[in-house]
Amino acid sequence: MTTLKSKLQADLNAAIKERDELRSSTLRLTLAAVQKEEVAGTQKRELSDDEVQKVIAKEAKKRREAAEAFAQGGRAESAEREKAEGEVLAGYLPKQLSDDELRQIVAQAVEEARAAGAEGPRAMGQVMKIVNPKVAGQADGGRVAAAVKKLLAG
Secondary structure: OOHHHHHHHHHHHHHHHOOOHHHHHHHHHHHHHHHHHHHOOOOOOOOOHHHHHHHHHHHHHHHHHHHHHHHHOOOHHHHHHHHHHHHHHHOOOOOOOOHHHHHHHHHHHHHHHHHOOOOHHHHHHHHHHHHHHHHOOOOOHHHHHHHHHHHHHO
């Protein structure tokens, strides 16, 4: 078992013993998503820590989107629950980049793309190819794309 998956399992056991309903239900759903990913495809396989982290990130994104939808629908209690679940999952993800750190990485990538001959908004794809490996797991794709668009346009 990968170290991150075993940490999730150990934390789930601790949450159950402490009768922490929010944490235990969130970790159960996350472990179920990990197991689903392991059996997806033609044969069962063990996920690496990076792959488990991607599953956790996907689950956290679902919680953020659900919280926004509940808030817009006037269901504040459900939105708070989703936000709390997202915060539990955030503890298992790498620290997110600040806006300034992201802007610096994107600025460097834009310079690299311009040096390679890419100009204007059409360089978006080339810049994203440079930026994505550098920020993998540390910034949401939407934030990255917005920062790239802003720098290319301005």
